[in-house]
Amino acid sequence: MRLLLLADIHANLEALEAVLRDAAARGYSDTLFLGDAVGYGADAGAVVQRLRSLSPRCVRGNHEQMLLSAARTGKTSDTPVGLALKLALTQLNADDLEWLRDWKQGIKASHGNVECFFVHGSPRDPNEYMDSLSAARAAFADWTGRLAFVGHSHIAGVYAALERDVSNVRFTGFLESVNRMALPPRGRWIVNPGSVGQPRDGDPRSGYGIFDFTRNALEVYRVEYDIAGAQQKIRAAGLPDVLAARLSVGK
Numbered sequence: 001m002r003l004l005l006l007a008d009i010h011a012n013l014e015a016l017e018a019v020l021r022d023a024a025a026r027g028y029s030d031t032l033f034l035g036d037a038v039g040y041g042a043d044a045g046a047v048v049q050r051l052r053s054l055s056p057r058c059v060r061g062n063h064e065q066m067l068l069s070a071a072r073t074g075k076t077s078d079t080p081v082g083l084a085l086k087l088a089l090t091q092l093n094a095d096d097l098e099w100l101r102d103w104k105q106g107i108k109a110s111h112g113n114v115e116c117f118f119v120h121g122s123p124r125d126p127n128e129y130m131d132s133l134s135a136a137r138a139a140f141a142d143w144t145g146r147l148a149f150v151g152h153s154h155i156a157g158v159y160a161a162l163e164r165d166v167s168n169v170r171f172t173g174f175l176e177s178v179n180r181m182a183l184p185p186r187g188r189w190i191v192n193p194g195s196v197g198q199p200r201d202g203d204p205r206s207g208y209g210i211f212d213f214t215r216n217a218l219e220v221y222r223v224e225y226d227i228a229g230a231q232q233k234i235r236a237a238g239l240p241d242v243l244a245a246r247l248s249v250g251k
Contacts, residue, residue, distance in 0.1 A: 001213045003111070006193070007035065007151030008152070009041075009197040010041050011042060012196065016196055018223050020050075032056060034061070035058070035120035038063050038067050039063035040243050041230065044084075045088070045096070057109075066085055080240040080242060083240065105119070106119040119150055122152075139190060140161045149191050150190060154201070157172055160189055174194060175201065175203050179220040181218045191211075194206070202251065231244035
């Protein structure tokens, strides 16, 4: 089984389509989405429809939480996030919102002899950022699993530890066009395949992953996409310019 791992699309249709073209050429059998399909970008409706066409398993991100809250209360803020969610609500229909409500906070699944945990933030808290060694040590200490896949930080990489030794956690970032690693027999990993729609590691290319459960191996790819096209849509929608500008620098 080759599992396609997507995270943090953030209403960026150009990035999503580029990733799906690249992934199709490499081959995969199932799709897991790690949350935040909406927010920041201008194409929430089209992104949700394209994502639904993949029949993925999905975990809920904090932007889905905010969107569903806004749909229930009718209240959004005038922050860049709030304005993007307000736009999203004009693009999503009732069936789309019901689909988002069905997403779980986390998914546990066994593949072969490996049990995996899929969550937006961290193995111990769906809203926690896995963006430092200290956060990773705390997560490894509180979570007994071997392999977790997360999003939320928009930083592609893997935190690795051996068995229950959380004192020697290491981070490997994924900034090359092609990144491959094999899960050690006694290793524990927390993997972020990277953000599809808004990377924040200084590399503006889209990030996504494929985990090959036959080989217990991770592949992470960085893909060029039409950044200018995505930026033009954000500006045409009247969203704050910072949401467009940041795409060029990967921050």
